Amino acid sequence: MRKQPWAVIAWTQVSRRSESLAREFGACYFRLSRVDRPRALILVYLARNFLWTIAWLLWRRPRVVITFHAHPLISLCGLMYTSLFRKSLIPDVHTAGFLDYDFFPARQLSLFVWKRARLVLVHNEAAREYLNEQYPDLGEKLFVLEDPLPRIDVKDPLPKGTRTSCTYICRFSGDEPYREFLQAAEGLPDMDVYVTGNISKVPGLQTEFRSSHIHFTGFLPDQEYFRRLAASDFLVALTTRPYTLMSAGYEALSLEKPLLVSDSEALRSYLGPLASYCSNTVESIRAGLQTLQTGVPRQKKAWAQLKQEKIRNWASKKQK
Structure with a gap:
């Protein structure tokens, strides 16, 4: 068993934010792909991702788990692990997490997870104000953390053309x-x-x-x-x-x-x-x-x- 202090978990094709957070916090980054359609395949991928993530967390045993919270199941997965082993969960709430899944039972599931998390990361002050209005019980758990600026080093730049x-x-x-x-x-x-x-x-x-x-x-x-x-x-x-x-x-x-x-x-x-x-x-x-x-x-x-x-x-x- 390999222990890791911090972990960042994402179920998406690409997440530069999750990659950057993992780099800045010295965390291990675990990403699984996802699909948006058809519905039957979505359910298969969610079930697969849920089981694989639980298995990975049990193998790595991180102390702090940051989840790419677009779909609430990823943070529920993190909550099950952190509750069982007394670790810390920090959902990183993307816009989809409170706009696309603002329906029963996803809304209730998200709130259930957020209230039991150590912190709830949001990406800007406008999102914090919106969530604070929608979920006043979250209170000071909401913490604004923008993306860290990417470290871009272009070693072989493309030639610039004559036109804009x-x-x-x-x-x-x-x-x-x-x-x-x-x-x-x-x-x-x-x-x-x-x-x-x-x-x-x-x-x-x-x-x-x-x-x-x-x-x-x-x-x-x-x-x-x-x-x-x-x-x-x-x-x-x-x-x-x-x-x-x-x-x-x-x-x-x-x-x-x-x-x-x-x-x-x-x-x-x-x-x-x-x-x-x-x-x-x-x-x-x-x-x-x-x-x-x-x-x-x-x-x-x-x-x-x-x-x-x-x-x-x-x-x-x-x-x-």
């Missing part, structure tokens, strides 16, 4: 207005637009948007992905979720890149006036793209100062 280029960081998920973005980008043929993410999730989309200045990169390995971001003049990240702080925001800040994001209280609170904001409509997105395309100063010094401020703030919270 932007990268739209996308996963083609239900909360991303990717069609609106593509419609907006189609009207800007003098700018190279790169779109990341697994486009096969949306059959026919690449055929629908065939403009020569729009380039679908597919899902990129980390080093290629960061090379693409570093070569861009600015980045774009959009979401319809009101309480989400997207990984793209942290990546842009780490790279000190101008950023166009959806206008939300959570994003404005974290990024402040340096970012550019838009609503998730074709017209607003196109206006935001044009504003950055026409040469808004990079404000590199201000981005660098904000970056260092966020690094210091995260280090301070980590000690708590």
Whole structure:
């Protein structure tokens, strides 16, 4: 049996936040994949993940377990282990955990787990206020911890072209207005637009948007992905979720890149006036793209100062 002081557990395809938390806390990272459809297969994967996670926890015996709380079962799994062996559970609550699963019995199950956890991590102050209003019993258990800024080291940067280029960081998920973005980008043929993410999730989309200045990169390995971001003049990240702080925001800040994001209280609170904001409509997105395309100063010094401020703030919270 191998003992490990801290563990971070995720049931997802990719979670940069979970990876970063594991690195910062010196924790062992355990990830299992998941599926979103069909329903019968979802149940099979949930049962498999539940059993594998219990077995892994019994093997590793961590003192502190941080769970990627989107689906409540992952934290219930952690609670069973930590209750049995008197260890500590810290659910890391993603937006899906309190918006997508806000129905019976998932809502009640989440609250049952959260009330018995040592802490409940949320990603921003707006999410904390929302959960505090919905679940006043949680009280001081709610703790705001943004993502640690990623350590991005681009050793072999891509050559920069002669035209303005932007990268739209996308996963083609239900909360991303990717069609609106593509419609907006189609009207800007003098700018190279790169779109990341697994486009096969949306059959026919690449055929629908065939403009020569729009380039679908597919899902990129980390080093290629960061090379693409570093070569861009600015980045774009959009979401319809009101309480989400997207990984793209942290990546842009780490790279000190101008950023166009959806206008939300959570994003404005974290990024402040340096970012550019838009609503998730074709017209607003196109206006935001044009504003950055026409040469808004990079404000590199201000981005660098904000970056260092966020690094210091995260280090301070980590000690708590």
